[in-house]
Structures are given as C-alpha cells and as structure tokens.
Amino acid sequence: KQRNKMKIPKQCKIEKAVSKDKCREAMMNVLIDTKDTQAKAIATNGKILAIVPIETDATDKLGGERLINKKTIIEARKQGGIISLNGAAVLQNGEVYPVRDDLNFPNWRKVIPDEQKETYTSVRFDAKLLFELAQAIGAENHVVTLRIPGTPRQPLVIDEPKTGGKGILMPVRM
Secondary structure (H helix, E strand, C coil): CCCCCEECCCCHHHHHHHCCCCCCHHHHHEEEECCCCEEEEEEEECCEEHHHHHEEECCCCCCCCEEEEHHHHHHHHHHCCEEEEEEEEECCCCEEEEEECCCCCCCCCHCCCCCCCCCCCCHHHHHHHHHHHHHEEEEEHCCEECCCCCCCCCEEEEEECCEEEEEECCCCCC
C-alpha cells in the first residue's frame, strides 16, 4: 500500500499559476501544505495565487510543507492525480520526482484578504468570455480594467485605455 498519498482534483491545473522566472526557484514549484485541517496545493508567480484543496488519507501524515515541481502535477493528472509522498513524489506508475525542502516558498497566507474585515460583492462571469472580450477590444498584454457594478446582476464593464475599447460582459446567473 502506498503511504502518504494525496490527490489534486483533475480539473484543477494549479501548475498554470507557477512562476517561470528562474530567479524565483521556490515559486517554480507547487507547495503542498498540510498544516491546516484542509490540506492544500498552492502556486504563485507573484501576480496570481492559486490555492486548491487536496484530498489526503486521514491516517497519513504528509509532514507540513513540501515543494513539488509542476511536471509532477502534470504527469500525476494523466494517471488519475494520485501522488505518494515518501521522501520523494511517486506517481501511480512508479515514476519518481524529487521533493524540495531546501527552498523557502513565500508566505502565501499574508496575501489572503481577511474576509472578516473586508466587504466583498460576489460577481460571477465566464473567464473565457472575459479573455475573448479583452482580445476583441485590443487589450495590451491581455490586461483590462474591470468596473464592478454596485449590484451583482449588472453587466461588468471592461475598459481598455490605450485603444479606447470598451467591453460589456453579462453576469452569469447564480
């Protein structure tokens, strides 16, 4: 029986948030954090942060925090998403990938907003449509300004200052 196994949901492509900057070696990996009651996989490139709950076996102790490279995540997904952590990351087919404990991952908890102190309005929109709209209005480097409406049922207004383009994205029904 494989011990210390974990599973990242197949639809979560957390490796998309990993840094490509070789000067940020720790951020070129995914942090597996089992310190809290809910184990998590965390990735950041310094501009985005992705946190994905992961399944772990209740009898196994994964030992706090470990860094695994994004290739491990990609290959594990092809095999059902299960990774065994026993000094190294071992996939279901027996492939072994190193686990890094010599790098310091940034303190990701510091950037999580305190939802007890801050007020949020929830708005749902289709990210693919937002991306297509950004392209349609000529957004430079795919960067747009979102004007969030006062109520979540109003459309989202997207401004592109360089081209003067404007987009309207209808909200997704809740």
